[in-house]
Amino acid sequence: MNTAEATPERLNINEMSLEQKKLLMQSTYTEKSYFQRLFNQDQLDLPCKPHALAFRQEIERILIGNNLISHAMPLENLHEVMSDDMRAYNFDDGVNKISTYFYDTDAQFKAVYYRFIGFVRENYVKEPFWFQATPTIRIHCPDARNSHHYPRYHSDISYGHPPQEINFWLPLTDILSGHGFRVMSLESSVNALKKFDYDFSAFIHSAIQDKDFSKHCESLAKPAPTEFGNVLAFDSRCIHSGEPLKKHTRISMDIRVLPLSQYKNMDVQYQGSGRRKIIFAPGHCYHEQNSDYFLNYTGK
Numbered sequence: 001m002n003t004a005e006a007t008p009e010r011l012n013i014n015e016m017s018l019e020q021k022k023l024l025m026q027s028t029y030t031e032k033s034y035f036q037r038l039f040n041q042d043q044l045d046l047p048c049k050p051h052a053l054a055f056r057q058e059i060e061r062i063l064i065g066n067n068l069i070s071h072a073m074p075l076e077n078l079h080e081v082m083s084d085d086m087r088a089y090n091f092d093d094g095v096n097k098i099s100t101y102f103y104d105t106d107a108q109f110k111a112v113y114y115r116f117i118g119f120v121r122e123n124y125v126k127e128p129f130w131f132q133a134t135p136t137i138r139i140h141c142p143d144a145r146n147s148h149h150y151p152r153y154h155s156d157i158s159y160g161h162p163p164q165e166i167n168f169w170l171p172l173t174d175i176l177s178g179h180g181f182r183v184m185s186l187e188s189s190v191n192a193l194k195k196f197d198y199d200f201s202a203f204i205h206s207a208i209q210d211k212d213f214s215k216h217c218e219s220l221a222k223p224a225p226t227e228f229g230n231v232l233a234f235d236s237r238c239i240h241s242g243e244p245l246k247k248h249t250r251i252s253m254d255i256r257v258l259p260l261s262q263y264k265n266m267d268v269q270y271q272g273s274g275r276r277k278i279i280f281a282p283g284h285c286y287h288e289q290n291s292d293y294f295l296n297y298t299g300k
């Protein structure tokens with residue numbers, strides 16, 4: 001990377017006034033996005049079966065390696081052998097203990113991840129991009145303590161992510177009675193946000209605190225139809241949420257990528273609003289090397 005490259009002046013999102021943020025959201029939600037130009041829609045399933053199978057095997061290997069299961073088993077039944085404490089959600093962040101075992105993965109898992117990045121670059125996003133350094137792996141079990149933490153309707157933008165990102169949501173278990181994941185169309189997302197005059201924090205507050213409004217969001221959001229073997233790609237502006245699982249364990253992985261062409265032109269510095277205040281920049285949230293540099297040199 002050329003460190004001498006000039007970085008444009010960017011206003012940090014967390015330093016913006018409410019009015020500035022509302023204006024930014026209004027233009028974000030009314031303009032045609034990179035995603036729409038690339039795929040001509042706001043969400044779609046893309047085939048990636050060999051990668052889904054490889055990830056599933058990796059999850060199984062890591063579960064066995066950590067003595068969380070003693071032998072290979074259908075991952076959809078994982079909740080049957082997990083203790084209550086493993087399944088229970090931490091009420092503050094909605095994360096359960098079982099998912100924390102996947103925060104740090106090893107070289108073998110990373111190799112599978114980088115192969116997937118190469119596949120996405122070659123087949124779907126046909127230009128260089130920054131990519132999430134560590135994918136987020138989620139394991140959701142039915143009948144887990146604090147399940148009422150969900151749903152929590154949001155878009156990643158509401159948590160500080162750049163709107164130019166592409167979201168990839170990859171189920172690693174069969175759909176069975178539903179993945180427990182819903183996504184709104186872009187049109188519904190815009191309409192929902194418009195009611196709050198593009199004040200995303202007001203939207204989030206209602207979506208979490210107001211049961212009727214949460215139900216309304218649920219009626220607008222459709223269950224993810226993505227069969228195991230496909231990845232759901234969606235416009236990062238689409239509002240979505242996990243919801244309590246009914247009968248089986250769902251494991252999924254989500255990653256975000258940001259085309260270099262989009263990153264270069266951003267005049268805002270996007271940063272997480274949560275506890276970690278993560279910066280959405282290379283070497284922070286994203287891998288320090290872009291897809292092409294990484295795939296051609298480091299990851300060869």
Ligand SMILES: [Fe+2]
Binds near residue numbers: 155156240
């Ligand atoms: Fe999200």
